[in-house]
Amino acid sequence: MSTETLDFEEQVALQLAQVREELLNRLRYSNVVHDNKLFALLNEHPESDWVAHLRDYSGPNYKELVDKLERLEATQCQFDLGLFGFCSDCEEPIEDTRLEHDVTVQRCQHCESQLKSRAQ
Structure with a gap:
């Protein structure tokens, strides 16, 4: 694996962590009860299940972050499969x-x- 590929992989891992943290913080500190419940739901499930829950239960305010999370997870899978x-x-x-x-x-x-x- 080239150094450049490792840099890309590190970049994806960092962005994944940042997006997940931002989602959790927005849900945790929201004044909307539904968002707080979604926060609790995400904490009960592995990160690999988050996109499905977010697609099912989050509103349009989270669409951009959920889309980004989904793209980053797809990219991570490409690394895992050697297809990046x-x-x-x-x-x-x-x-x-x-x-x-x-x-x-x-x-x-x-x-x-x-x-x-x-x-x-």
Whole structure:
């Protein structure tokens, strides 16, 4: 494993910890009873189950954080499987500049462009 890949992996681990902490703090200190109950629910379950609970029970105020958590967990899985840095569509290496900009990116520039053009 290259030093650069280790740096990316460390970056993902750090971001995961930060997002989880931010979610817990927002839920813990919320004035909304439902948020406090969700905080308790998350504390009863392993972190690997959080996204499912958050998708089911959190409101739109948490969507951005939940989306980020989900992308980071997917990236962590790619590290575990040895697939980090490869495009999920064409399986070619993702450009380093794209990964440096967003370590959770899933596609190379070409495939991302193709996806966006099909969506229009």
